[in-house]
Amino acid sequence: GVHRQPGDARHGLAEGRLRVGPPLPGEDPVGAGQALLQARRAGHQVGEISRAALFPKHRGDVLHTAVVTERMLDVQDSDILIVPGGMGTRTLVTDDWFLSGLGDLASKTKWVLSVCTGSALLAAAGILDGRHATTNKNAFDWVRNHGTSVLWEREPRWVRDGNIYTAAGVSAGTDMAVGFVADQFGKEKAEEICKQIEYHWYDNAAHDTF
Numbered sequence: 001g002v003h004r005q006p007g008d009a010r011h012g013l014a015e016g017r018l019r020v021g022p023p024l025p026g027e028d029p030v031g032a033g034q035a036l037l038q039a040r041r042a043g044h045q046v047g048e049i050s051r052a053a054l055f056p057k058h059r060g061d062v063l064h065t066a067v068v069t070e071r072m073l074d075v076q077d078s079d080i081l082i083v084p085g086g087m088g089t090r091t092l093v094t095d096d097w098f099l100s101g102l103g104d105l106a107s108k109t110k111w112v113l114s115v116c117t118g119s120a121l122l123a124a125a126g127i128l129d130g131r132h133a134t135t136n137k138n139a140f141d142w143v144r145n146h147g148t149s150v151l152w153e154r155e156p157r158w159v160r161d162g163n164i165y166t167a168a169g170v171s172a173g174t175d176m177a178v179g180f181v182a183d184q185f186g187k188e189k190a191e192e193i194c195k196q197i198e199y200h201w202y203d204n205a206a207h208d209t210f
Contacts, residue, residue: 072101081109084173085116085136092121093146099125113165113180115173122166123147131161136169137210157208168208175202 083102092098103125106112114122119135120143122128128150135143137154144152153159158167158176160183167176178201182190187203194201202209 072098072105075105076108078105078109080111080113081106083112083114083118083121085114085118085120085139089117089120093124103127111163111165111180113167113173113176115167115176116169117143119143119166120146122164123150128164128166131164132159133161133164133166134159134168134208135166137208138169155208156206157202158205160205169210171202172208174199176205179203179205 099121102121106122106125106127112122112127114135116136117139119128119133120139123133123143124146126149128147130149130151132151132153133147134153134156140152140154144150156168157172158165158179160179165176165180167173178190178194178199181193182203190201
């Protein structure tokens with residue numbers, strides 16, 4: 001199950017109501033979360049931020065990370081839900097219990113953002129039915145098979161349809177998050193945040209180079 005470990009939130013995201021989950025092998029949602037965190041630090045009402053950070057831990061000469069999260073059933077509401085992808089989606093995409101919980105959580109969330117194959121989970125849960133969406137181009141056909149009622153778009157780097165954003169691969173997730181900040185607070189603020197985190201933002205949502 002999802003676990004909780006103590007840690008200093010200063011190393012990652014502060015306490016609150018940005019939900020990043022589930023933590024899946026092979027995927028990093030922290031880049032997207034960092035762009036949102038910087039907007040909040042600048043005084044903008046992005047929403048409260050939850051502990052969903054990576055904390056470094058050493059075991060001998062090996063550096064491990066601990067993911068600090070909370071169980072999906074324990075989440076009462078959320079301002080922003082980020083659903084990452086990764087190999088873990090291959091089993092969760094057919095897990096009816098998980099998909100039901102994800103659908104319930106998304107229905108109580110103001111904004112839903114997915115990175116990479118996280119869109120397969122949103123699709124399988126019925127959250128993307130009738131909406132435009134995209135996903136990782138290397139897994140596009142696999143993801144599309146789990147959402148036949150979704151209006152899939154192969155060309156874009158990220159897609160916004162109402163309150164739902166879907167991004168292509170991992171780096172596209174960060175571009176999408178910066179785009180989300182631009183939509184909420186203006187492009188000037190988004191570019192300011194990119195300068196703070198030393199990130200070169202690819203701002204053309206309509207075209208993915210992969």
